[in-house]
Amino acid sequence: MNDKKRTPELEHSHKPEAVAQRLQNTSADNVFSDAVLGGIDGCVTTFAIVSAAVGAGFSATVAIILGFANLIADGFSMAVSNYEAHQAKQQYREHLKKTEAQHIKLIPEGEKEEVRQIYAQKGFSGNQLEEIVATITADDNLWIETMLREEYGLQAVDKSPRQAALATFIAFVMVGTIPLIPLFITSLNIHMQFLYSSLLAAMMFFMIGSVKGFYVHQPIFKSGIKTLLTGGSAASLAFLTGYVLQNYLLSAG
Template sequence: MKESGRKALLREHRRENIARRLQRKPRSQKVSDFVLGAIDGCVTTFAVVSGAFGAGFSPLVILVMGFANLLADGFSMAVSNFEAVDAQRKHLAAARRTEERHIALVPEGEREEIRQIFANKGFSGETLESIVTTITADRELWIETMLTEEYGLGQERVSPLVSALVTFTAFVFIGVVPLTPFLFSSLEQQVQFNISALLAGLMFFVIGMLKSLVYARPVLRSGFSTLLLGGAAAALAFLIGYWLRALFGIDSV
């Protein structure tokens, strides 16, 4: 590791900086929802554009197909995300009720679960008993510990409606970008498609860079990775459209 990198790590691990970092709230789920919607919106819409262009469809048909797909798929994805987050929230609530009931009915059994959980982590003797006593003395801490250790559930409270709205907004906002060149009828269709491809590529790269903030990956590598994957999806759609056009002898529509 370079000396400058080591110095930065040492600075991050000073007592006051550790305390500040641990008190910081986890990164909002909204960022993940936005990245999810944005990537899918751009990939899906530009795939439609590429497939329709490869099939020889007119700009008007491309716009109709693109906007219909944009709204329908965006809504579908938002609903799917709503259901997924809602199911996760209900699972967490059910697990919490279960633990509350168990602690009320069989507290000694639940204490033994805490004891075995931390014994498996390597604690023993007086240290282990001190941990058990400390945790079980605080009912809320006891429940939260069981949810994390036994069920593997995080404690972040996420609103299904907010997640769905963020996903839909990102899907539409980013997904509409590849369609904008086809709104300018004064441009030749090939030029429209070229501009659409450039805009889509830019969106893929920017979204990939944003994704790196969520998953703590190198910024440029994440940008190029998303660009490559999005471009591959678009190229596949174009080839299928072009192949079907040749297969069925479709003229420009």
């Protein structure tokens, strides 16, 4: 690397203790993606309800009831689904772990050959390759973890299903409540309530997208706008659906 590009922060982050600390922060503690998913979906869900209710000509009371009912039900459903998905990953990993342990016990030479070919494909050969194979296969736990990672592409640690579900539900409810707040301001008419709800929803979409962009080292403004457009499109479809159905049902009646 060019010395001009080296910074004190970059050098500090590559010191032995910093590297060790970073490697300890595994995906088990990372529920950021679950929170982002829950937040976006929560805001889309409730604001879509508000948009559809206003488009259909319903009152703020109806929008609040439908909004909170969907907020709790959908948030819980999404959290349970996320829990089941992560639990299924863990169960699948445990199944493969037991399978590999059994294979190592029954056909160790065959499993050693798998390790040998895996690292041969990485460019190792001769004595160096044999030393790697000997080192890995000398420890059954290391051997199994190596096979899970290299043969099946599974990481050593996955995030807790409970933590993932909780992060999803909390973010879903917290962010999803924001677009409903203006509906409680009875001094405003339904159109002004919808306007303020739209502004708050837009702020939430942009904020979540910006935070996501910052976290994954992408342009913050671009990421915020992208999420805003995605959420806004969903809300627009909901408003249009409510408006069209309301007018169709009135004309049909």
